[in-house]
Amino acid sequence: MTEEVKHRIFEPFFTTKDIGEGTGLGLSIVFSIIEKHKGHIEVISKPDEGTEFIITLNVNP
Numbered sequence: 001m002t003e004e005v006k007h008r009i010f011e012p013f014f015t016t017k018d019i020g021e022g023t024g025l026g027l028s029i030v031f032s033i034i035e036k037h038k039g040h041i042e043v044i045s046k047p048d049e050g051t052e053f054i055i056t057l058n059v060n061p
C-alpha cells in the first residue's frame with residue numbers, strides 16, 4: 001500500500017478495487033469491532049511487498 005492508501009483504509013466505503021468489486025467496508029468493520037474491545041490495530045505495509053496487520057486485544061478489558 002502507498003502511504004496515501006494506508007491513511008484511508010479504515011474509512012467506510014474507501015476501496016481501491018474496481019466498481020462492483022470492493023465495498024470498502026471490510027476494514028472499517030474490523031476497526032469498529034477492535035475499538036469496541038478497546039484493542040489496537042497496526043498496519044505494516046510496503047508497496048508491492050506485502051501487508052501485515054497486528055491486532056492487540058486486552059484479555060481483561
Ligand SMILES: Nc1ncnc2c1ncn2[C@@H]1O[C@H](COP(=O)(O)OP(=O)(O)O)[C@@H](O)[C@H]1O
Binds near residue numbers: 001009023025028050
Ligand atoms: N491485505 C491487504 N493488502 C493491501 N491492501 C489492502 C489489504 N487489505 C485492504 N487493503 C486496502 O484497503 C482497502 C479497503 O479494504 P476493505 O475495507 O477490506 O475493502 P475492500 O476489500 O472492499 O476494498 C482495499 O481496497 C485495499 O486498497
Ligand SMILES: [Mg+2]
Binds near residue numbers: 026027
Ligand atoms: Mg477487503
